[in-house]
Amino acid sequence: MRKEPRMATLYDVAALAGVSPKTVSRVLNESHLVAETTRKRVLDAISKLDYHPNAIAASLKRKFSNTVGFVVPYGSDFVFQDLNMMEQLHGVHDALTQEGYNVVVSAPLNKKDALHEAIRLAKRRNVDGIILYPSSGIDRIIAEFTYKGLPYVTLGMGFKDQRWNFVEVDMAEGAYLATKYLIASGHRYIGLITRPTGFFNYPENDSYYAGYNAALVELGITLRPEFIREGNFTFESGYREFRYLKEKYPEITAFLCASDPMAYGAIQAMKDMQLKWLEDVEIVAGDNLPLTQKIFPFLSSISNPSYEQGRQAGKMIIALLRGQKEMPGIVLKAEFIPRRGRPFPISPSSNL
């Protein structure tokens, strides 16, 4: 069916160099065990034939493919437009590329397929290990991977009390500082547009909520559960929840958003409601994406170390592939970057 380019094999090289296949293999993999003159001859033959070792054949024998899967259980529409996820992928890519691993990216068309996809890739040996985004059902996958001895790392905890093979970002510190900052700025009623319940399978552990609550408690402000709304990280949900909260509870003057796009949406809602930045409302973003810093330079933000999370996950999966049985989970801390100092660019005419 498909044209097969004839490519030189290790045997061709051996024949041309007048040595055995094994010697060629040695030159390729452990050339220090080969006499310098033989080595030279082999290398000559290799370049003369434009020989490239067949990675598939090596994989079959060695039993690993030098490839890691990055599997995200959300529609690809969502994934490739999510700058945080892309930053995680970025970190994963860099860590793996540096060590010579390839990255297969998969965002199966529907969520349920993702778990099968992870299993499929791993069990069919397309990949040596998987970096997985947590979502409901992931605990089953983890159990299965563990049982079968298949290496995996989760980007965030996959279930309550997971102790191994994850890289989590603890937002509590950032949310705590952000909330204190808002209170110190005079706000008394603070809305929280947080991550979706069940997103990570253990809503009670939402570190945004934890930090937010801790600051309120410390400063003697009563928690108002009705001020907390769930978004799904998107612009639209930020817009919607901002409007909902501000219309229902006009006393709220500050909003903590768990993602940058939700902050964008909140800002747009603010404009549409003819509210003025700082005068009527203050917003804190949740990711501190480079793009956000450029477009909204006055926006304070919790920082979300997505790149570092991905990079650590990449390093962790490599350690597992190299024989570590399991790796203790890593928890990265979010910071808070205050930027209020100049008024937010907004005019009344923007709301026409």
Next chain:
Amino acid sequence: MRKEPRMATLYDVAALAGVSPKTVSRVLNESHLVAETTRKRVLDAISKLDYHPNAIAASLKRKFSNTVGFVVPYGSDFVFQDLNMMEQLHGVHDALTQEGYNVVVSAPLNKKDALHEAIRLAKRRNVDGIILYPSSGIDRIIAEFTYKGLPYVTLGMGFKDQRWNFVEVDMAEGAYLATKYLIASGHRYIGLITRPTGFFNYPENDSYYAGYNAALVELGITLRPEFIREGNFTFESGYREFRYLKEKYPEITAFLCASDPMAYGAIQAMKDMQLKWLEDVEIVAGDNLPLTQKIFPFLSSISNPSYEQGRQAGKMIIALLRGQKEMPGIVLKAEFIPRRGRPFPISPSSNL
């Protein structure tokens, strides 16, 4: 070194089902050639043993890996933060996933490595084919791939007069319409912040310029070459070139930007220069990204069909893998989406 999970092989299945290996293989690949009862027995054995075919072994025999490489010759810092490139990847991913191919993403640490990386992946059989982003030096790669019969598709033309295996976006129509629109709105001096010369190896073919120029000619406006500046797609370059043009040629009242991030930068520069939207200056963006539509809903834009470009490239590489010798290049057309209708949200206080 690394723990090897013992997994069932096709022989185990054959033994348990009491049939020959070939029969199992038949059930897996062409099950219609197998008696229903035997098939049942084999399937039973498969599920009993939790058997998953080893893709590596199949690849070795079949001579293809069912994997396609997506190689971008820019620093990964650049790639994963570029929403257009991610949309292209998105399209590639969707097209390939749908047909059961895996996608390996690689953005080698430095530009020069990218070409080697493409060759390495293809020649070592990690991938069956490559989707390549054009950059200087790509013509050599194309020549080599062609010579060796290795399938490739380029996202945009890799060199002047390339006729096969590319998916290009022709911006001329969009730029033409955008320019006419600006002229019709009363602008007479229009700046163009275009793509970097040499980005695609044949600067004389810049379709932004072509469309811009065509509109000027048609409406009898003299082309002022000094009104044309090159950016590199980024916020920073948009900011810089806007300032440069507006400070040097204050008569310019409209700016056409070849990317959305450059339009963001231009908008920021406009604010910093205390200029007013529409009153002093009008800007047209170059990508029409979903995010831009949300953040700057009043911003007219040329549309850049990045997703579709990626999807077509995915379909094209599949056709090549399936035996097509070469595929005629595809040219997608950019449109223009006018959105001016409401003033741009900007106030004097934003420039403090």
Next chain:
DNA sequence: TTGAAAGCGCTAACAC
């Protein structure tokens, strides 16, 4: 330091 032979797990020829 080098080589011969076996085999990774699958599929393609070619029988039966």
Next chain:
DNA sequence: GTGTTAGCGCTTTCAA
């Protein structure tokens, strides 16, 4: 419809 055999291109004993 089904089974036997021989590889795919490497690496890995083991021996020389």
